[in-house]
Amino acid sequence: MNFTVRAAHCDYRSSDEEVYQALKRATDPLDRTWDKLRHARRIAIKFNQDGPRDTVVMHKGHRQQLVSDPVARATLRLLRERTHAELFAVDISLDGIRSHVTDGSSTQLLPIFREFNVSFIEGSQSPTVWTSVPGGGQMFDRYPLPLPVVEADAVVSVQKLKNHQYMGITLCLKNLFALMSIEPQGRPRIYYHHLVRMPYMLADLGRIMDPALNIIDGLVGQAGMEWGRGEHPRVCNTLIAGDQVVATDACGAALMGHDPQADWLTPPYHRDRNHLLTAAEGGFGTVSLNQIDFESEVTAPVGEFFSLEPDAQEMVVSWRKTTAEQALFYRDHRAEFEKHYAGKYILLQMGQVRWSDATGVVQASRRIMSGDHPEQGMWMKYIEPDDPEGEHFEVYEKTLTQIKEMGQ
Numbered sequence: 001m002n003f004t005v006r007a008a009h010c011d012y013r014s015s016d017e018e019v020y021q022a023l024k025r026a027t028d029p030l031d032r033t034w035d036k037l038r039h040a041r042r043i044a045i046k047f048n049q050d051g052p053r054d055t056v057v058m059h060k061g062h063r064q065q066l067v068s069d070p071v072a073r074a075t076l077r078l079l080r081e082r083t084h085a086e087l088f089a090v091d092i093s094l095d096g097i098r099s100h101v102t103d104g105s106s107t108q109l110l111p112i113f114r115e116f117n118v119s120f121i122e123g124s125q126s127p128t129v130w131t132s133v134p135g136g137g138q139m140f141d142r143y144p145l146p147l148p149v150v151e152a153d154a155v156v157s158v159q160k161l162k163n164h165q166y167m168g169i170t171l172c173l174k175n176l177f178a179l180m181s182i183e184p185q186g187r188p189r190i191y192y193h194h195l196v197r198m199p200y201m202l203a204d205l206g207r208i209m210d211p212a213l214n215i216i217d218g219l220v221g222q223a224g225m226e227w228g229r230g231e232h233p234r235v236c237n238t239l240i241a242g243d244q245v246v247a248t249d250a251c252g253a254a255l256m257g258h259d260p261q262a263d264w265l266t267p268p269y270h271r272d273r274n275h276l277l278t279a280a281e282g283g284f285g286t287v288s289l290n291q292i293d294f295e296s297e298v299t300a301p302v303g304e305f306f307s308l309e310p311d312a313q314e315m316v317v318s319w320r321k322t323t324a325e326q327a328l329f330y331r332d333h334r335a336e337f338e339k340h341y342a343g344k345y346i347l348l349q350m351g352q353v354r355w356s357d358a359t360g361v362v363q364a365s366r367r368i369m370s371g372d373h374p375e376q377g378m379w380m381k382y383i384e385p386d387d388p389e390g391e392h393f394e395v396y397e398k399t400l401t402q403i404k405e406m407g408q
Helices: 016-027 031-038 069-082 094-098 110-115 147-151 172-179 197-209 245-255 275-281 313-332 334-341 394-405
Strands: 003-009 042-047 086-091 119-122 128-132 142-146 154-164 213-222 233-242 292-296 345-349 352-357 379-382
Touching: 003 016, 003 031, 003 245, 016 069, 016 213, 016 233, 031 069, 031 154, 042 069, 042 147, 042 172, 069 086, 069 110, 069 154, 069 213, 086 147, 086 172, 110 119, 128 147, 142 147, 142 197, 154 172, 154 233, 154 245, 172 197, 172 213, 172 245, 172 275, 197 275, 213 245, 233 245, 245 275, 245 292, 313 334, 313 345, 313 379, 313 394, 334 352
Parallel strands: 003 292, 042 086, 042 154, 086 119, 154 213
Antiparallel strands: 003 233, 128 142, 213 233, 345 352, 345 379
16 A cells, blocks of 8 residues: 655745645645545544643744644644544643643643634543554553543644654654553553663554544754754744655655664664654554655755764663663563562663662652663563563564674
């Protein structure tokens, strides 16, 4: 199956109507998208939009790190015109929760949601459903998600064009990570935002939610990292839309000047594997542009994009290697750990439990907790008999094989 992706030119100074027309050009050819959305009764929309108001970075009148108002308006206008579904935006406002923001100001697009009569659901206040990955997961078999997301007939992912210090890029697939339920019903974010696990986990989330429409806001974007103080703004004058999340992100990565088929230790993937590639290897989507019906009004690269590399390569290699080793050590000694730590999270380093807690909230940096062995990774696990979340420990075996074959 060829997936369809379109990139439209749209000047960042455009009016709301001009942005709408550009997004309409990009989305009109997405026949599979509109067929699915027309038959949906309830559509969940995940905008990259959460952040306390006083931390939001602006550049040339647009949010640099979060979806811009004109793109949100154009998205909702198109959905209103082409579907009869109930539309709701959903997010887990982790940045607001961390900043103790309770007045709703962490939800940046709330006025636009009201303008289009779109309800907003704070996912952390919804019941959590442990949801199986169709066909079985690559990293885990089951994940905790808010009930409204699980019950939606279709999902839409709208993300900013930007790099990520940890994952290299953060586009429509990575955007779904913010829909995962957090503690106490789910898992703490660091449980999944973890060396080795995260690329495969993102592939699993993509397979569960399988967004029907994927939109990348590239009017203004950001290089270097996902957050920060606003360094490295990029004016790209671009809107990207596609009917499959991995294929859309692959085209977005190519327009950023990145090779969507590249893997770990090739920029921008300094820290971990390319999550788009891992998804494609698992049979979900493609990173091969010749397998995508891709047309673009803009020429790559649309800006000078890169991800920051804060740690020496030797250290990152050691972390990935030893993290995988600790996971396999746990697998081989599971009964002993279950005997002493059932119902708790642990951090395992060099065959020893360095920390345990029932809540999973780690108060100190693992860089500090690693003590006299900063080069040794710390692997996190919630101890439950029979491992009902279904972790695939063969991923860690493959990781060690890859590192060995690379001569690292």
